[in-house]
Amino acid sequence: MHYYNEEDLDRFGDIAKYKPELFEKFLAWYQACQEEGALSKREKALIGLAVAVTVQCPYCIEAFTNSSLENGSNMEQMTEAMHLASAIRGGASLIHGIQSHNAHDKVSM
């Protein structure tokens, strides 16, 4: 028994069932964000992959892995993007260590 089912990715549209107008707005926004703009589609796919890994969404990871490949990226480039996102996430945790330092300093002689 597991909570994530691969086929659910294709059922994303079912979310519209109880609130179609909100899903339509989301979809339009989501799709517009991925169009070529000041950033290329390839750059956007790599950002999407990095974020997907960071938020640990298995559906997004699969989707943006394919999207990155279909925009010409290779695993070396994709891995660099994933490392950067993970490093930022690690750094974001680590900087909270300063809170600990501060708490320590406050109560210590």
Add this chain to the structure above:
Amino acid sequence: MTAIAQIQITRRDGKTAFPSSPVSFEEKLTENNLDLCSTDVEILQVNVGKLCNQACKHCHVDASPTRTEIMRRETVEACLEVLRKFQIPTLDITGGAPELIPDFRYFVTEARKTGAKIMVRHNLTVMFEEGFKDLPEFFAENEVEVVCSLPYFLETQTDAQRGTGVFEKSVEALKKLNAVGYGIDESLVLNLVYNPVGAFLPPEQTAIEADFRRELKNRYDIVFNNLYTITNMPIARYLDWLRRSKNEESYMQKLVNAFNPATVSGLMCRNTLSVDWTGRLFDCDFNQMLELGITEELPQTIRDFSPEKFVNRQIKTAAHCFGCTAGSGSSCGGTVAV
């Protein structure tokens, strides 16, 4: 369109040679009010055989060093006769590795006398086989447009698809082609072919062409004219791989989802006539591999060809045709719709 449900050729494992699709290609055309008929024959694409020095994982020909099917002189002559008689503008020679047939150079030099533009689909590594070192010079002397397979600008991906050591040899071969003027002189056109190393669609052609141009120049000082993106066709060895890797269903769904009606008018089957190593005629090289012959009302071999009979013929289709209509489309000359 002509239904082909009755055709049941199989792979070595006994499974059908056609991919399974959630919807038929015919239905998709009908749904979009499209019909698929040919125009004038502008390109004679001659597949001179299945013999190749490589055995790539995605090969739609199942070509390899062990294949023995190659075109004989009599069939080469029949193709030349058609070029001479009907002034077909372009001859596109493919295989296998077409250079490996004994009459390859004869075919090229004689075809050139007809005034046809000559393209050869060249795998780069055949240049390093015994007796083929002068291929760059031969191509240049005959102003052959060379179309080279190079699925990626990195070794890992290229070797994963085409075999260990292929990338290194390919780079050396491209340098040799550059050295005789290919990609540099106006009359010596060097085009590359990208195809995905896996079960995904190709990137946007101009974007990946720019990546190839930058990376090949910076890493190896290699130049070329154009890069064509080609979608992997879900037949033959590539279909076997899709099945082994459990990607057949998802890949076909991807192709169907990406069906682009705007590609249909530019499909290569409309202006190309495909000839196999025996002289039999087909709408395209893919149909040839599936033994999906030209519509039965027409002459079946190159020996009986006359251009007026082949205009406006119904193209034979099946599920594999979704490979040419996905996204920006796919043909031997790259994308077909912007």
